[in-house]
Amino acid sequence: MEKASAFLNAIEATEDRYQASRDTREAREESLSRGGLLEANDRGDLVKRLERLQVDPGTVRAIVEEETPFAILPPAGAREGAVALERLIGSNDLMDVRFLGQGAQAARAVGRVHVRTPAGRRIGFGTGFLVSPRLLLTNNHVLGSRSEAAPSRIELGYQLDPHGQATPSETFGLDPETFFLTDPTLDYTLVAVRARPALEPFGWLRLIEEGGKALVGERVNIIQHPNGEPKQLALRENRIIVELEEFLHYHTDTAPGSSGSPVFNDQWEVIALHHSGVPKRDEQNRILTRDGEVWERTMGEHRIAWLANEGARISRILRHIRQQRLDAGQRPLLAALFEALPIPPVDTGATFLRPPQPATPPAPSPLTSPRVAPDGSVTWDIPLSLTIQVGGQTAPAPAPATPEPASPPPMVAEPTPSGALDSETLAALEELAEARTRVYYDAAADQTDAAAYYGGIDPLATAEVLFQDLSALVKATHTESFKYNPRRHVYPWVDLHPDLMLRSIYSGQVFDPEVLIREDFRVEEERAADLNELLLREGSLGTSRMQEELSLLESRLPFNCEHVVPQSWFQEKEPMRGDLHHLFACESGCNSFRSNLPYFDFPDFMEAERDQCGKRTGDDKFEPEHGKGTVARAALYFLLRYPGQVGDEADEMQRDRIATLVKWHKDFPPQEYERHRNAAIAAMQGNRNPLIDHPEWGERVAFGLGIP
Numbered sequence: 095m096e097k098a099s100a101f102l103n104a105i106e107a108t109e110d111r112y113q114a115s116r117d118t119r120e121a122r123e124e125s126l127s128r129g130g131l132l133e134a135n136d137r138g139d140l141v142k143r144l145e146r147l148q149v150d151p152g153t154v155r156a157i158v159e160e161e162t163p164f165a166i167l168p169p170a171g172a173r174e175g176a177v178a179l180e181r182l183i184g185s186n187d188l189m190d191v192r193f194l195g196q197g198a199q200a201a202r203a204v205g206r207v208h209v210r211t212p213a214g215r216r217i218g219f220g221t222g223f224l225v226s227p228r229l230l231l232t233n234n235h236v237l238g239s240r241s242e243a244a245p246s247r248i249e250l251g252y253q254l255d256p257h258g259q260a261t262p263s264e265t266f267g268l269d270p271e272t273f274f275l276t277d278p279t280l281d282y283t284l285v286a287v288r289a290r291p292a293l294e295p296f297g298w299l300r301l302i303e304e305g306g307k308a309l310v311g312e313r314v315n316i317i318q319h320p321n322g323e324p325k326q327l328a329l330r331e332n333r334i335i336v337e338l339e340e341f342l343h344y345h346t347d348t349a350p351g352s353s354g355s356p357v358f359n360d361q362w363e364v365i366a367l368h369h370s371g372v373p374k375r376d377e378q379n380r381i382l383t384r385d386g387e388v389w390e391r392t393m394g395e396h397r398i399a400w401l402a403n404e405g406a407r408i409s410r411i412l413r414h415i416r417q418q419r420l421d422a423g424q425r426p427l428l429a430a431l432f433e434a435l436p437i438p439p440v441d442t443g444a445t446f447l448r449p450p451q452p453a454t455p456p457a458p459s460p461l462t463s464p465r466v467a468p469d470g471s472v473t474w475d476i477p478l479s480l481t482i483q484v485g486g487q488t489a490p491a492p493a494p495a496t497p498e499p500a501s502p503p504p505m506v507a508e509p510t511p512s513g514a515l516d517s518e519t520l521a522a523l524e525e526l527a528e529a530r531t532r533v534y535y536d537a538a539a540d541q542t543d544a545a546a547y548y549g550g551i552d553p554l555a556t557a558e559v560l561f562q563d564l565s566a567l568v569k570a571t572h573t574e575s576f577k578y579n580p581r582r583h584v585y586p587w588v589d590l591h592p593d594l595m596l597r598s599i600y601s602g603q604v605f606d607p608e609v610l611i612r613e614d615f616r617v618e619e620e621r622a623a624d625l626n627e628l629l630l631r632e633g634s635l636g637t638s639r640m641q642e643e644l645s646l647l648e649s650r651l652p653f654n655c656e657h658v659v660p661q662s663w664f665q666e667k668e669p670m671r672g673d674l675h676h677l678f679a680c681e682s683g684c685n686s687f688r689s690n691l692p693y694f695d696f697p698d699f700m701e702a703e704r705d706q707c708g709k710r711t712g713d714d715k716f717e718p719e720h721g722k723g724t725v726a727r728a729a730l731y732f733l734l735r736y737p738g739q740v741g742d743e744a745d746e747m748q749r750d751r752i753a754t755l756v757k758w759h760k761d762f763p764p765q766e767y768e769r770h771r772n773a774a775i776a777a778m779q780g781n782r783n784p785l786i787d788h789p790e791w792g793e794r795v796a797f798g799l800g801i802p
Contacts, residue, residue: 101353119335131311143309202250205230205248205296209246220233221353229298233282234278248266250266250293252319252324261683262683262686273424280340280367281367301408303412313360315358315359321397332403341407342366372400372401373400374401383398529586532587537769540773547776548567548784553791567781568734569735576674577672578668581611583672585610596610600680600721601719655679656680657676658725659732664736670736687708692747693716693751723758723763726756726758727768730755730792730797732800733752736800764789
């Protein structure tokens, strides 16, 4: 209730200012309709604005001293000034295409604020944006105190890509003990973000103290996360209607702002911090929604019918910040706010909608620096692996394989406090700890188990008979089925690589398994909270809107686990959904990038431009950057275990792609990682993947029988 009261208090204060400024507002609106920006703004404000837009001095003098109407002014001297002047006049509303690229760069610093209780339960969303390398700006009514900020988070990069899929995002903890400053009158909060290398690529928005950033009558842009939804734009739909000492009022019929959003001019300079608005009310003074219903807090502020929006002027917020007395530890962070200049990321029209990717450091050399002994000898340490087997059954020697590519440092995230974890997650973390003391892969024992497992299989049978026999075997021995729960069944042991780390099946990105387990738990909690919130709002939503919200919920906060055979192909049914043989660690970005597309082998893959996850075209082609042999064996296993479950559709397995899978299987034979996986899964599920145990069977099985 405290959060709701703060928001309603902000609304009431805005309404009071709106009513008090009625005469000024009406006079400005009349001036705008009669003579445009020239009549609606003071001469001093016009000078500051035109000078900031680099309009040549002669044109400025003509406007201010000679009162020459905009309509008959000569073009400004500089191109920037000419274009800006044309927009002010309204004679040219066209925008250079780089306007979109600049806006996309500015949007990177804007994030979704997760407002949480000390116990970690999410109780709401807001918007916030980075204004220095470590400082985040949002509303006081979003984060009103250090105790509210401490458990809360800022999520950057939460948006939809051109294909409508959620892009990978990064979540960062807040650090109010290092820096926290707030003011309920201007409704702002400035708080430190916990430093991590992943924060740097998002950049920040430089706040400008000087005036001249906007005039009454100009259009503004707002980047926001309305009601916690993916990042959205209100693009040139709000027009400034009055400029008060500390606040700006701007209004639109279609695109309001949301709490904590930055308000930009057309040069993508931040001019205000959006915080509230003037709502439409009924005769009983109740706030109304945009479809005429009585608004309730659970509906979210984005559904209010706003008559006008209000934002605190950035110049006034900065003036207030300068007036505060801060201790020595806070001053360096504040100095960066006023003095540091963000380095804009280099981007092009083809990539500016993608979230920033941290630079991949060069792979370290396996050699250490030489050590010189007193006797003059020199020693280097190099990695060395020896496998010695005495007696016993000898497996066919695998074909030489390229070692796993060097990977960037493990992905890290804010850990969840252990006290908030459930029993399954604690059990997963305990199993992960035990992994450090276990034998990663016992080749001799596994070969003995495999020999017994395939004792009844005739490898010289026809391709059709071999398929039927292997299919019957993997079905009959699948004695234990698991519900889909990667943090419990995949990450602690099954999918670990020899270095006991996880790797994305498509990009090779390294994950710390503990982080992924904790992150999976957090994601599941947030899904449950979102679903509960949606069900509470069900009565206020129509059927179609409810379906839209459910679809959005499904696309949000994707688990970092990939089904090699997409869930949509088998309607998300068990035991297929939880079958460990086709579940692999995968960052959400690659998961979304692949979507549910069938695999394809592009002839020009090595030369073509591609994402770090691979290459995709249209609605039926995806080739991964890494893991081709592994995913091929998992997909072929699926045909053996679940014949007839996936069809020869344009967006499913496609019979003619089986040859591609068999080729990948042959070109990229199984290594220790897959043999470990196979043995671990056999111990849990009971069945094995024959192509890992007997790679030579890949070209002898009629896998097409698995597709109806």
